[in-house]
Amino acid sequence: MSAGAPRSKKNVREYTVGEEIANSISHGIGALLAIAAIPICVVTAVSHGGGVALAAALIYTISMLLEYVASTLYHALVPIPAKKVFKVIDHSAIYLFIAGSYTPFCLITLADSNGMLLCLAVWALAIVGVALEAFWVFRPRWISAVIYLLLGWCVVGFLPPLIASLPFPGLMLLLVGGICYSIGCIFYVLKKVPYMHTVFHVWVLAGSVLQFLSIVLYVL
Template sequence: MHTQNVHLKNYSAGEEIFNSVSHGTGAGLSAAAIPLLVVHAVRSAPAGLTPLYVVSFAVFGVSLFILYTVSTLYHALTSYEAKRVFRIFDHSSIYLLIAGSYTPFCLAALHGALGWTLAGIIWGLSIAGIVLYCVLGNKLRAVSTATYIVLGWIIVFAFRPLSHAVPHISLVYMIAGGIAYTAGCPFYALKKIKWMHSVFHLFMLAGSTLHFLSVYTMIP
């Protein structure tokens, strides 16, 4: 992990307080979401698929918790060197969340060869993205943002089978969450303008909430 390739944006104290509190709230909600998802899977998953639902729902919840916890710490820290390290963790956790968000749809809803293949591709590309960012840091900034968007929408290639595998409301929440995440990207790109990164945080929270609802309603 080469922190010398990581350069930080100097946010104001007010921005960092907002960023820490907003994603700290996300971390708290994510922690509460994990048992809700797991219990729902245990009680309501289709017969024979309960283990897949429980594990994949838990992976999704944990990936949410990791992202929001790491982001909160990154924005709350005041040590420059510590922030450089947590910036790497912060960006890496986005790849983790993308893969974690796909997991219930791939392993539980689709399962079978298609689901496992798609999960393998998403997790493989996400792990590759984490490794590359750890090595190259800001040199991959533009590529990383584009990669987040592309990875997030790979599901379109399996849209037809997925639309038959999950309830309509779950599909609507999933698409809406993807739109919310994508709509936040321009604000992330404009983070040199004051408060734009904070707006990006709100879109992240909206996208995560919608995807939680999508996963929860996956089981009728």
């Protein structure tokens, strides 16, 4: 491993108190919305689908709740050892949430178009991302951003069956949500600029809302 590859602890800029308050509030709102999303998705899945739809709904909503709760706690904690643990959990949960967001589309919308294959591939890549978070803490931030983007846009290879199976409004909500996440990645790597991480949070929240609407209205 080259000396210049990973970020050293000294080069990592800490967030100010004001930034952490903004970061906590932004994803605290996301956590509340995720809590509200669970019964909505479960009821919708039970009403319109079967066991697969219910399982997909639970995987999706639980992964969303995990991400927003982990992020909120990480940013809300003062700099103590527990904060470092929640940082790893927070960043790992991002990968799980992306994979969880794929799951309803893979298991329901793309069920007859190798959706299970896509689901397995996405979850495998998510596990790789989690391993990186756990064992290569001081890596360049762009590496995480690239994996987030790769995970998020794996669906491009399945666009034809997705277009054929998903109603146009649902497809637009899915794609625009993905664009919001992608724009957010730009701000994610700009940690040295004050409040850019909060801006990243806002874009992620927007992407989550749009894709939630796609899932609950057109997939489950």
